[in-house]
Amino acid sequence: MLEVQDLHVYYDAIHALKGISFSVARGEIVTLLGANGAGKTTTLKTVSGLLRPRRGSVGLAGQALEGLEPHEIVRLGVAHVPEGRKIFPRLTVLENLKTGAYSRRSGSIGEDMDHVFVLFPRLKERSRQMAGTLSGGEQQMLAIGRGLMARPKLLLLDEPSMGLAPIVVEQIFETIQSINREGVTILLVEQNAAIALAVSHRGYVLETGCTILEGRSADLIHNDLVRQAYLGG
Amino acid sequence: MDLALSIFFQVLVDGIVLGFMYALIALGYTMVYGVLEFINFAHSEIFVIGAFVGVEILLGFEASGSLAMLHPAFVLLVVLFAGMVISGLAAMALERVAYRPLRGAPRLVPLISAIGASFFLQDFIRLVESLWRNSFYLSYPTLPSLEKSLKIGSAVEVPIKSVLVIATALVMLLALHLFVNRTRVGIAIRAVAQDPETASLMGIPVDRIIALTFFVGGAMGGVAGVLFGLHYSLINPYSGFVPGLKAFTAAVLGGIGNIPGAVLGGIVLGLVEAFAASYLSILTNGAFGAEYKDVFAFAILILILIFRPKGLLGEKVREEGV
Numbered sequence: 040m041l042e043v044q045d046l047h048v049y050y051d052a053i054h055a056l057k058g059i060s061f062s063v064a065r066g067e068i069v070t071l072l073g074a075n076g077a078g079k080t081t082t083l084k085t086v087s088g089l090l091r092p093r094r095g096s097v098g099l100a101g102q103a104l105e106g107l108e109p110h111e112i113v114r115l116g117v118a119h120v121p122e123g124r125k126i127f128p129r130l131t132v133l134e135n136l137k138t139g140a141y142s143r144r145s146g147s148i149g150e151d152m153d154h155v156f157v158l159f160p161r162l163k164e165r166s167r168q169m170a171g172t173l174s175g176g177e178q179q180m181l182a183i184g185r186g187l188m189a190r191p192k193l194l195l196l197d198e199p200s201m202g203l204a205p206i207v208v209e210q211i212f213e214t215i216q217s218i219n220r221e222g223v224t225i226l227l228v229e230q231n232a233a234i235a236l237a238v239s240h241r242g243y244v245l246e247t248g249c250t251i252l253e254g255r256s257a258d259l260i261h262n263d264l265v266r267q268a269y270l271g272g
Numbered sequence: 273m274d275l276a277l278s279i280f281f282q283v284l285v286d287g288i289v290l291g292f293m294y295a296l297i298a299l300g301y302t303m304v305y306g307v308l309e310f311i312n313f314a315h316s317e318i319f320v321i322g323a324f325v326g327v328e329i330l331l332g333f334e335a336s337g338s339l340a341m342l343h344p345a346f347v348l349l350v351v352l353f354a355g356m357v358i359s360g361l362a363a364m365a366l367e368r369v370a371y372r373p374l375r376g377a378p379r380l381v382p383l384i385s386a387i388g389a390s391f392f393l394q395d396f397i398r399l400v401e402s403l404w405r406n407s408f409y410l411s412y413p414t415l416p417s418l419e420k421s422l423k424i425g426s427a428v429e430v431p432i433k434s435v436l437v438i439a440t441a442l443v444m445l446l447a448l449h450l451f452v453n454r455t456r457v458g459i460a461i462r463a464v465a466q467d468p469e470t471a472s473l474m475g476i477p478v479d480r481i482i483a484l485t486f487f488v489g490g491a492m493g494g495v496a497g498v499l500f501g502l503h504y505s506l507i508n509p510y511s512g513f514v515p516g517l518k519a520f521t522a523a524v525l526g527g528i529g530n531i532p533g534a535v536l537g538g539i540v541l542g543l544v545e546a547f548a549a550s551y552l553s554i555l556t557n558g559a560f561g562a563e564y565k566d567v568f569a570f571a572i573l574i575l576i577l578i579f580r581p582k583g584l585l586g587e588k589v590r591e592e593g594v
């Protein structure tokens with residue numbers, strides 16, 4: 040479904056991605072692991088069109104994405120839940136969810152909103168509250184729910200566990216798995232390698248802008264390098 | 273009833289009229305600031321374009337002899353609507369030509385472009401009117417039905433013109449409120465104002481939303497321009513300068529970027545100015561006259577900038593984060 044090949048991305052003179060390649064098949068959860076600054080967020084931003092690659096290609100089911108505007112990429116079925124949640128703090132929970140559905144022609148927006156409320160009942164209780172006043176965990180739920188409102192085929196998640204208590208992290212990842220079981224393909228970026236490898240099918244390890252390792256998640260858990268660098272030995 | 277009370281009431285109405293006019297113009301400054309964090313100093317000329325569209329249509333009606341025959345409500349609707357649409361489109365064109373190419377440039381650059389656009393538009397209107405009418409000082413034709421007054425009780429009279437300004441402004445403000453708060457596009461405007469990058473990730477076409485924001489702000493300014501002409505009659509290409517600065521003051525007073533704040537700031541400023549104009553010389557035994565009223569507006573601007581730069585209702589600073 041997603042095919043990324045030899046991606047090179049620069050921030051002015053900084054060469055942030057130096058030839059990253061990976062793929063995500065329909066129905067998979069694929070995780071990108073890597074230390075701080077490895078280029079994970081940069082990769083997701085390039086897929087969703089916020090950054091332009093200088094070289095390389097991003098293909099979605101055969102269609103080239105590089106060069107398209109972010110809002111056009113959303114329309115093709117890619118939703119990006121950004122690092123740090125980035126909910127709109129002075130919109131209500133309900134309004135935040137509506138922004139997620141912007142690209143769609145009405146239709147079943149109400150149904151989808153109900154579905155988000157089933158996944159995250161907490162959001163329903165707080166639907167009229169300003170999003171900026173939600174707790175960190177609730178904001179993450181809102182960010183994911185808002186992404187789902189676009190009815191994506193491919194969901195990009197950037198560090199959904201950041202800053203959350205372990206119990207909330209577990210809840211969120213259970214929900215991510217059930218979203219995947221409903222047929223949404225997921226590309227997951229995580230610092231928390233243990234949980235990312237537990238829920239994903241396959242993984243890639245990035246280091247300073249390069250893919251250095253790839254494999255089935257079940258195998259990566261036992262890989263020495265992964266164990267040393269990300270799982271604490 | 274005594275004279276003092278009737279004067280008080282008259283001043284109050286004048287202040288409210290002025291206040292709503294400032295409020296309508298201030299919305300253009302504040303909405304554009306909301307999405308781009310930049311002051312569109314050419315907005316005062318967008319307002320003047322509205323005033324000139326109004327006068328041209330009315331003079332056209334007059335010249336064709338139809339002004340007296342047409343229903344006054346119809347005439348008013350036509351001029352207000354035309355002023356609104358043409359000013360809105362002018363604001364959109366301005367964004368496209370003078371600001372969009374400078375997106376991402378240092379903050380000072382579009383500001384200078386705005387000041388340049390302001391001068392350009394003033395002299396462009398002057399040129400067009402000079403060629404077309406041989407004069408750029410124009411006056412609105414009198415509409416007899418607007419010259420009457422509503423009597424409230426025995427001592428109080430409210431001119432129909434003032435009622436027109438207040439009623440039109442209220443309708444526009446209500447429409448804007450519903451648009452911004454209840455529609456999908458209105459929510460998108462607020463999302464872009466808070467975080468354009470994330471808005472684009474939601475599938476919101478940010479450039480189009482910014483253009484639309486200019487249209488809406490310009491439309492409000494255009495309506496204000498027509499109302500200004502109908503109420504005060506005399507206009508010229510430079511008529512926007514002082515009201516524009518006052519409306520900008522109103523926007524800062526209410527909290528730049530904040531829509532209800534712009535309305536509140538406009539009303540407060542209009543009232544302060546009207547009361548200063550009438551009572552200053554009484555209160556100071558003639559030492560200060562009505563000509564000092566403008567000092568108040570700008571004294572308020574300076575005090576607000578020093579003591580409460582976020583304004584009365586302001587909280588908006590985009591980088592405040594989540």
Ligand SMILES: Nc1ncnc2c1ncn2[C@@H]1O[C@H](COP(=O)(O)OP(=O)(O)OP(=O)(O)O)[C@@H](O)[C@H]1O
Nearest residue numbers: 050053055073074075076077078079080081082230
């Ligand atoms: N806007 C920017 N300007 C310049 N350099 C940047 C910018 N954003 C990221 N970088 C650099 O690009 C590299 C990759 O950053 P990126 O944010 O993709 O890392 P990451 O893998 O997501 O890290 P983390 O786990 O800390 O979120 C880093 O060296 C970073 O300093």
Ligand SMILES: [Mg+2]
Nearest residue numbers: 079080081122
């Ligand atoms: Mg990151």
